Amino acid sequence: MKRLAIWGLCVAAGLWGSAVSSGGFESLAVDGRAGLERAASFRAEFSASPAPQSLKQRIDRLVEGRYAHVRPIYEDFHRFPELSKEEKRTSSRMAAELVALNFAVTERVGGYGVVSVLKNGEGPTVLVRADMDALPIQEETKLPYQSQVPGVMHACGHDVHMSVQLGAAYVLSQLQDSWQGTLVMVSQPAEESGIGAMEMIRDGLFVRFPKPDFALAMHVSSLLAGQLGYRPGYAYSAMDNFNITLVGRGGHGARPDLTIDPFMMMAELIHKLQAIRGREIDPQQPAVISLGRVQGGNKHNIIPDSVRLEGTIRSYDDKVRDYLKERVKEAVEGVAAINRAPSPQIEFIQGTPSVYNDPALALRLAPVFQEALGPSHVSEVPPVMQSEDFTYYGREGNMPALIFWIGAQPHLNAPVPPAHSSRFAPDFKPTWSAGVKAMSAAVISLMPRTARGS
Numbered sequence: 001m002k003r004l005a006i007w008g009l010c011v012a013a014g015l016w017g018s019a020v021s022s023g024g025f026e027s028l029a030v031d032g033r034a035g036l037e038r039a040a041s042f043r044a045e046f047s048a049s050p051a052p053q054s055l056k057q058r059i060d061r062l063v064e065g066r067y068a069h070v071r072p073i074y075e076d077f078h079r080f081p082e083l084s085k086e087e088k089r090t091s092s093r094m095a096a097e098l099v100a101l102n103f104a105v106t107e108r109v110g111g112y113g114v115v116s117v118l119k120n121g122e123g124p125t126v127l128v129r130a131d132m133d134a135l136p137i138q139e140e141t142k143l144p145y146q147s148q149v150p151g152v153m154h155a156c157g158h159d160v161h162m163s164v165q166l167g168a169a170y171v172l173s174q175l176q177d178s179w180q181g182t183l184v185m186v187s188q189p190a191e192e193s194g195i196g197a198m199e200m201i202r203d204g205l206f207v208r209f210p211k212p213d214f215a216l217a218m219h220v221s222s223l224l225a226g227q228l229g230y231r232p233g234y235a236y237s238a239m240d241n242f243n244i245t246l247v248g249r250g251g252h253g254a255r256p257d258l259t260i261d262p263f264m265m266m267a268e269l270i271h272k273l274q275a276i277r278g279r280e281i282d283p284q285q286p287a288v289i290s291l292g293r294v295q296g297g298n299k300h301n302i303i304p305d306s307v308r309l310e311g312t313i314r315s316y317d318d319k320v321r322d323y324l325k326e327r328v329k330e331a332v333e334g335v336a337a338i339n340r341a342p343s344p345q346i347e348f349i350q351g352t353p354s355v356y357n358d359p360a361l362a363l364r365l366a367p368v369f370q371e372a373l374g375p376s377h378v379s380e381v382p383p384v385m386q387s388e389d390f391t392y393y394g395r396e397g398n399m400p401a402l403i404f405w406i407g408a409q410p411h412l413n414a415p416v417p418p419a420h421s422s423r424f425a426p427d428f429k430p431t432w433s434a435g436v437k438a439m440s441a442a443v444i445s446l447m448p449r450t451a452r453g454s
């Protein structure tokens with residue numbers, strides 16, 4: 001037992017030695033009794049309440065040292081992007097990297113999803129999610145590692161997210177004396193199509209694997225590279241797309257009295273849709289109905305049989321979301337009825353609900369982010385009107401969840417291409433470093449050591 005204890009001390013001393021540049025603690029392992037006592041007191045102090053400064057130094061050093069390993073993996077992901085539900089090559093690379101870090105890895109969870117578990121004693125379970133899919137965009141960045149796949153590009157930074165997950169997995173696997181609990185790394189397919197998270201959950205994510213107490217994720221953003229933004233409460237909106245076909249009765253443009261003109265119905269409908277948002281929803285409630293496509297007709301003098309409309313609804317509150325969908329449907333049916341037209345066709349495409357960042361979790365982690373990155377690098381930011389299927393982890397797993405943003409822009413002097421642009425080019429190193437530091441520190445703070453020693 002004694003030898004084991006001494007071995008433990010030597011390991012602790014070694015970790016400290018590697019983390020502290022000028023302390024000379026490396027010699028503790030071979031020093032005499034005084035050295036061991038010093039090591040014991042440092043270790044006890046660290047185990048009881050980790051000195052934040054020292055933990056930060058250890059994380060910073062591990063991140064710096066790991067960059068050379070992750071950078072080529074990032075470039076490889078960027079060169080060979082895969083669309084939603086086709087992440088075969090990407091997911092097997094993620095799995096191989098996590099196996100090498102001694103995670104228990106399961107592939108093919110809900111499509112190409114990968115679940116990687118690292119158990120480190122009794123304690124909370126924390127889920128960290130990274131998405132893996134790319135977009136159907138022809139890249140125009142001219143980067144040396146630009147996409148080799150025609151018409152497919154990592155234009156939403158999911159290659160950065162995977163690289164951050166691998167970086168955090170490495171840091172946390174090296175710092176197991178700083179946390180206890182179970183770490184669940186989720187590498188998720190098909191975020192862009194909004195279905196990947198749900199498919200993993202339906203395939204038993206919360207049943208076949210340790211059930212998380214918290215879920216975390218990060219997404220690149222238009223902040224300056226290395227800056228972190230967080231939002232307590234609603235962070236991403238719900239998204240509901242709709243396709244509507246108004247059916248009239250076609251005829252000659254010179255005899256509209258013999259037709260049911262679907263253009264007239266469409267004009268009434270467009271007006272009514274904006275009135276729903278503008279006159280039926282509390283002005284303090286964010287919500288928008290926008291139309292993206294109106295299509296119909298062939299020629300100057302023919303009133304067509306039907307007109308098609310495509311649009312999107314964005315909202316945060318679940319009740320507002322349900323109300324808007326219900327009222328859009330009623331407006332379409334109402335316009336058809338008052339024009340004595342045949343039944344319209346209304347199709348809502350399965351959208352994602354809003355993302356709600358647990359406020360208590362956000363407040364708990366804000367100082368952790370500030371400690372990890374420096375207070376001037378962390379700010380509270382407004383929510384966005386995009387959507388994110390990260391919402392399903394918190395909703396379906398009934399746990400506090402938080403997604404935060406890491407800036408990826410090289411400068412803010414002039415407009416830089418945003419995510420989903422063919423010229424989107426994150427400034428990788430500062431973005432990745434900040435992402436790994438923030439994620440690692442957040443996980444450690446959620447899984448504190450509870451007992452002295454191990």
Ligand SMILES: [Zn+2]
Nearest residue numbers: 156192419420
């Ligand atoms: Zn995206």
Ligand SMILES: [Zn+2]
Nearest residue numbers: 156157158219
């Ligand atoms: Zn994205």
